[in-house]
Amino acid sequence: MSEKALVYLKNNREQLLNKLSNFLEIPSVSTDRAHKEDIHHAADFIVTYLHDIGFDFAEKQATSGHPLVYGEYNRAGSNAPTVLFYGHYDVQPADPLELWDSHPFRPEVRDGRLYARGASDDKGQVFMHLAVFEAYLKAEGKLPLNVKVCIEGEEEIGSENLYEVLHSKKEQFAADFAVISDSGMVAKNQPTILYGLKGFTGIEINVTGPDHDLHSGMYGGAIRNPLMALSHILASMKNEEEVITVEGFYDGVEPLAEEEKKLIDQVPGESYSEATGVNETASEKGYTAKEHTMGRPTFEVNGMYGGYQGEGTKTIIPSTATAKITCRLVPGQDPVKIQQLLEEHVMNVAPAGVTVDVKKEKLSAKAYKVEPNHPLITKAATAYTKAFNKETVFVRMGGSIPVVEWIEAIYQMPIVLLGFGTPDDRLHSPNESFPIDSFDKGMETLIYYWNEVGNQ
Amino acid sequence: MSEKALVYLKNNREQLLNKLSNFLEIPSVSTDRAHKEDIHHAADFIVTYLHDIGFDFAEKQATSGHPLVYGEYNRAGSNAPTVLFYGHYDVQPADPLELWDSHPFRPEVRDGRLYARGASDDKGQVFMHLAVFEAYLKAEGKLPLNVKVCIEGEEEIGSENLYEVLHSKKEQFAADFAVISDSGMVAKNQPTILYGLKGFTGIEINVTGPDHDLHSGMYGGAIRNPLMALSHILASMKNEEEVITVEGFYDGVEPLAEEEKKLIDQVPGESYSEATGVNETASEKGYTAKEHTMGRPTFEVNGMYGGYQGEGTKTIIPSTATAKITCRLVPGQDPVKIQQLLEEHVMNVAPAGVTVDVKKEKLSAKAYKVEPNHPLITKAATAYTKAFNKETVFVRMGGSIPVVEWIEAIYQMPIVLLGFGTPDDRLHSPNESFPIDSFDKGMETLIYYWNEVGNQ
Numbered sequence: 001m002s003e004k005a006l007v008y009l010k011n012n013r014e015q016l017l018n019k020l021s022n023f024l025e026i027p028s029v030s031t032d033r034a035h036k037e038d039i040h041h042a043a044d045f046i047v048t049y050l051h052d053i054g055f056d057f058a059e060k061q062a063t064s065g066h067p068l069v070y071g072e073y074n075r076a077g078s079n080a081p082t083v084l085f086y087g088h089y090d091v092q093p094a095d096p097l098e099l100w101d102s103h104p105f106r107p108e109v110r111d112g113r114l115y116a117r118g119a120s121d122d123k124g125q126v127f128m129h130l131a132v133f134e135a136y137l138k139a140e141g142k143l144p145l146n147v148k149v150c151i152e153g154e155e156e157i158g159s160e161n162l163y164e165v166l167h168s169k170k171e172q173f174a175a176d177f178a179v180i181s182d183s184g185m186v187a188k189n190q191p192t193i194l195y196g197l198k199g200f201t202g203i204e205i206n207v208t209g210p211d212h213d214l215h216s217g218m219y220g221g222a223i224r225n226p227l228m229a230l231s232h233i234l235a236s237m238k239n240e241e242e243v244i245t246v247e248g249f250y251d252g253v254e255p256l257a258e259e260e261k262k263l264i265d266q267v268p269g270e271s272y273s274e275a276t277g278v279n280e281t282a283s284e285k286g287y288t289a290k291e292h293t294m295g296r297p298t299f300e301v302n303g304m305y306g307g308y309q310g311e312g313t314k315t316i317i318p319s320t321a322t323a324k325i326t327c328r329l330v331p332g333q334d335p336v337k338i339q340q341l342l343e344e345h346v347m348n349v350a351p352a353g354v355t356v357d358v359k360k361e362k363l364s365a366k367a368y369k370v371e372p373n374h375p376l377i378t379k380a381a382t383a384y385t386k387a388f389n390k391e392t393v394f395v396r397m398g399g400s401i402p403v404v405e406w407i408e409a410i411y412q413m414p415i416v417l418l419g420f421g422t423p424d425d426r427l428h429s430p431n432e433s434f435p436i437d438s439f440d441k442g443m444e445t446l447i448y449y450w451n452e453v454g455n456q
Numbered sequence: 457m458s459e460k461a462l463v464y465l466k467n468n469r470e471q472l473l474n475k476l477s478n479f480l481e482i483p484s485v486s487t488d489r490a491h492k493e494d495i496h497h498a499a500d501f502i503v504t505y506l507h508d509i510g511f512d513f514a515e516k517q518a519t520s521g522h523p524l525v526y527g528e529y530n531r532a533g534s535n536a537p538t539v540l541f542y543g544h545y546d547v548q549p550a551d552p553l554e555l556w557d558s559h560p561f562r563p564e565v566r567d568g569r570l571y572a573r574g575a576s577d578d579k580g581q582v583f584m585h586l587a588v589f590e591a592y593l594k595a596e597g598k599l600p601l602n603v604k605v606c607i608e609g610e611e612e613i614g615s616e617n618l619y620e621v622l623h624s625k626k627e628q629f630a631a632d633f634a635v636i637s638d639s640g641m642v643a644k645n646q647p648t649i650l651y652g653l654k655g656f657t658g659i660e661i662n663v664t665g666p667d668h669d670l671h672s673g674m675y676g677g678a679i680r681n682p683l684m685a686l687s688h689i690l691a692s693m694k695n696e697e698e699v700i701t702v703e704g705f706y707d708g709v710e711p712l713a714e715e716e717k718k719l720i721d722q723v724p725g726e727s728y729s730e731a732t733g734v735n736e737t738a739s740e741k742g743y744t745a746k747e748h749t750m751g752r753p754t755f756e757v758n759g760m761y762g763g764y765q766g767e768g769t770k771t772i773i774p775s776t777a778t779a780k781i782t783c784r785l786v787p788g789q790d791p792v793k794i795q796q797l798l799e800e801h802v803m804n805v806a807p808a809g810v811t812v813d814v815k816k817e818k819l820s821a822k823a824y825k826v827e828p829n830h831p832l833i834t835k836a837a838t839a840y841t842k843a844f845n846k847e848t849v850f851v852r853m854g855g856s857i858p859v860v861e862w863i864e865a866i867y868q869m870p871i872v873l874l875g876f877g878t879p880d881d882r883l884h885s886p887n888e889s890f891p892i893d894s895f896d897k898g899m900e901t902l903i904y905y906w907n908e909v910g911n912q
Contacts, residue, residue, distance in 0.1 A: 031768035093766060099668070157768050184674070198673060202769055211733030212555070213885040216756045217654060217855030218640070220784050221698075221748030222728055224738035227757040227779075228694060235691035238684060240807050242677075272678055277667030282680035282809035292677030300672045301683040302772050303763030308780060310549055312487035312613050313658055313817055315782050316758050316884050323683075324764060326771050328676050351696050353738035361769055399673030428772055429669045 030090035066153035088155030144454025158363030184421030191384030196396030199329030224353030522609035544611030600910025614819030639875030647840030652852030655785030680809030
């Protein structure tokens with residue numbers, strides 16, 4: 001079977017792309033309270049979709065935060081496997097708006113790419129699954145396996161309530177294995193299976209000096225400058241060789257094995273300069289950019305601000321300075337421990353004359369690694385290769401997906417990460433996009449995969 | 457004479473305060489193009505004022521930037537001295553608005569202080585002079601000396617066009633001496649004459665990394681972080697002992713003489729902790745806070761920004777990072793040379809993987825020092841003491857007034873700095889204010905001073 005489903009996708013391509021556009025038009029930004037209603041619209045869109053294509057059950061489940069969509073298809077029979085499909089319908093903020101060539105929430109196709117916030121991360125990839133379910137059910141009348149759908153609305157704000165849901169509704173969400181499509185390929189049309197993900201943690205540093213902005217002529221020389229103090233603090237946390245200088249940060253991290261370095265070097269790499277515009281990469285001393293990105297922990301200042309940002313000059317000593325920092329972790333590192341080390345370091349180097357406060361981000365995840373030769377993984381590789389007509393590569397990546405850690409911790413079920421994004425998708429950035437042909441080939445891959453792992 | 461003028465001020469106090477409020481209500485922010493019209497309204501206000509009180513001449517003079525107000529009173533006779541009075545009607549931006557207890561451009565009196573942007577710097581002090589001219593002309597029918605008024609609208613953006621005006625209109629602006637009221641007293645009701653001002657220069661550092669914000673999971677470990685790079689650059693320019701570590705920065709600076717240290721220590725100092733809320737001062741190694749502020753050069757980061765500043769987290773490597781820096785200079789330092797040293801230092805320490813650009817601020821001024829026992833200065837001290845009933849102190853201050861350097865360079869005339877601001881005025885900050893009784897005593901001082909230096 002599955003032939004009819006493939007034909008259905010081809011014949012309904014236009015209608016499906018339009019439906020995807022309707023989905024992307026909903027500005028479901030989870031970090032911004034102003035978009036609370038849009039979040040609900042996006043969830044309702046999915047519930048309606050599942051009902052329309054004949055799922056046995058679909059509902060919007062309330063959480064203490066944004067709702068989660070749960071759905072079930074049970075008609076593949078008791079001897080067919082059950083998959084738990086996870087995705088998220090929330091997106092990152094679109095700002096700065098002025099850097100978008102087209103409106104982030106008015107999807108537009110240019111040069112074979114669909115431009116919109118969420119086109120790749122993750123609404124576009126979620127929609128591919130929904131469309132494949134539709135194809136099977138409309139064209140074949142059934143799916144080759146039982147499906148449980150779990151699509152949350154809080155991934156971009158750390159999946160704040162998902163753990164609680166997965167934990168308390170263990171019976172409802174139980175399955176034989178899980179599939180997640182919230183990742184990318186190492187290069188366009190290069191089938192890629194993630195066998196490792198990084199962990200994640202973060203802090204915010206707030207430095208407070210004078211209780212109001214001061215005239216730099218009247219007080220310069222008497223008062224510690226919060227922005228300068230914060231610069232000294234940050235400079236003491238990572239040196240210019242990209243080595244993190246926070247005591248204990250690397251404790252428990254195994255050095256990257258030679259064979260793993262080889263594996264990483266074999267991965268067809270994108271050109272960093274093409275994808276990012278930088279003339280030179282910068283990575284941890286002793287590691288290549290690819291090795292550091294895939295296999296070593298990182299420390300990034302995501303945002304920093306204080307004082308005057310307007311036109312011209314304003315001769316002040318600012319009252320406050322803030323830095324937002326996140327780290328990507330590898331196996332052997334505990335996110336909570338790392339947060340403590342970061343806080344201790346900041347407090348130890350904080351200079352006199354300012355008050356330094358460290359806020360620990362709730363968002364946190366352990367790193368994850370899976371066995372690359374598990375049958376559910378190898379079957380995925382086969383499906384990929386069939387659809388893209390290219391050998392599948394196995395990689396570790398720097399991204400973090402907390403749900404992966406939680407599903408493993410709570411259900412101990414195998415997790416298959418089927419990503420279809422490309423390095424040029426500009427996730428989290430202005431002009432996020434997704435290639436139309438990856439959309440086609442990705443759905444083809446899913447058709448083959450369900451066919452392989454489901455009831456023949 | 458001058459008695460009638462004093463009485464006039466008392467009798468018309470209410471009306472004058474209301475008129476001052478009307479002046480302060482005009483948001484004449486010079487750095488923001490959006491306020492171009494308000495700038496003209498403020499200039500027109502002064503021209504009309506001078507006409508109404510009987511100045512012989514008053515006009516708004518166009519410049520390549522904001523207009524300048526020029527006025528003349530010539531009826532004191534040819535054997536009376538002529539003073540050039542300088543002030544500015546433009547103000548600093550009012551942001552952040554949310555930190556004001558009352559609207560910055562809706563003046564409000566609370567606890568004996570008048571709250572408004574410009575109440576002290578400099579519209580309030582300019583208005584005191586206008587009111588005193590009014591008092592003399594309405595009550596006595598004449599002024600004891602000839603007056604040339606020069607009130608610009610670009611002081612807060614570096615007096616960009618004033619030098620050109622002063623230079624090209626040398627005949628028109630020529631006078632026997634100059635009086636400037638754009639400074640403060642070291643403590644409320646403590647008569648203070650500035651005999652030294654600091655010089656000024658500034659740069660903006662722009663660090664550019666990737667051509668768009670990057671996903672920290674996909675690129676962390678491969679790409680230099682502009683905010684971290686900028687933090688390293690800044691940390692290399694001033695150490696934690698508040699010593700500026702830019703090579704050559706202190707060249708030509710004479711160490712603060714012991715007697716000058718004594719003089720500074722004798723100045724009744726405000727409590728830094730009361731005025732700023734900091735628990736501990738931070739000053740250059742080997743100097744007290746007061747010594748550093750009055751007599752040593754400074755380096756301040758006035759503003760810094762890059763990456764995500766919104767609610768929650770955004771896991772990006774930002775594309776750019778910016779820092780605005782200004783320095784206060786002392787005799788022996790050349791602003792242009794200092795700018796070059798700053799730029800050279802930044803370029804020398806700029807790391808690979810980012811592009812660093814240094815923008816030199818146009819705003820620049822040499823430090824200034826005057827002889828404290830010049831008769832025009834001692835007469836000012838007498839007038840102060842008479843009005844405030846307290847001995848006058850002589851101080852150097854950290855502020856910079858480019859016009860002082862230019863008037864000296866172009867006209868070689870004595871310059872008397874009569875400041876009436878107080879340390880709690882919050883210049884350039886939210887909740888700027890000016891004490892009502894300083895307004896009264898300041899005008900009294902001016903009445904006595906014009907009487908002393910004018911024709912008896």
